[in-house]
Amino acid sequence: DTAVSQTPKYLVTQMGNDKSIKCEQNLGHDTMYWYKQDSKKFLKIMFSYNNKELIINETVPNRFSPKSPDKAHLNLHINSLELGDSAVYFCASSQAGGLTGELFFGEGSRLTVL
């Protein structure tokens, strides 16, 4: 079983649309994240969330919103998509207080906005 899974893997859409990317982890971790990897391969954290706290990177536009129906899921909703939103979005999870603090990543979702 895949530890952190994201769907869809590829998403092509028009400017102005609203889209969602789903993420599920079966590791029993208490914290989940969304990262954005731009065309230059730079990875930047967007959100982190556990059942107590949502932390938002202040540079993320409010068109982006994470939604967590339960501890194992953290979905990413994007409203009014713009060309600059084209990127690969990675979901990740971790266990607070883990010994090595390994961050487990999903396979990424490539979003293309036309």
Added chain:
Amino acid sequence: AQKITQTQPGMFVQEKEAVTLDCTYDTSDQSYGLFWYKQPSSGEMIFLIYQGSYDEQNATEGRYSLNFQKARKSANLVISASQLGDSAMYFCAMGPLYNFNKFYFGSGTKLNVKP
């Protein structure tokens, strides 16, 4: 503020040779973790190795070792006996211990292994 710098955008290495990927960092945290991830062309992010700032010995994982020099604030990745499958992007990352909310990645190094 934290900063991660990878100064080698691309590198070539001959198969079976060793290669060192550079990573320097800056942080005001007393305790922190340093990580290396591999991203093959397929896109997934694969965890390779971890070093805690409190660890006195350099971390090793199979053919991967982390050359940690705390005073120089460097955490270079050494890959021994390179294989064709090692061709990928490699990212250095760091953050305060147990706090991935402040987890930052470097810009990456593209490694090409030549047969």
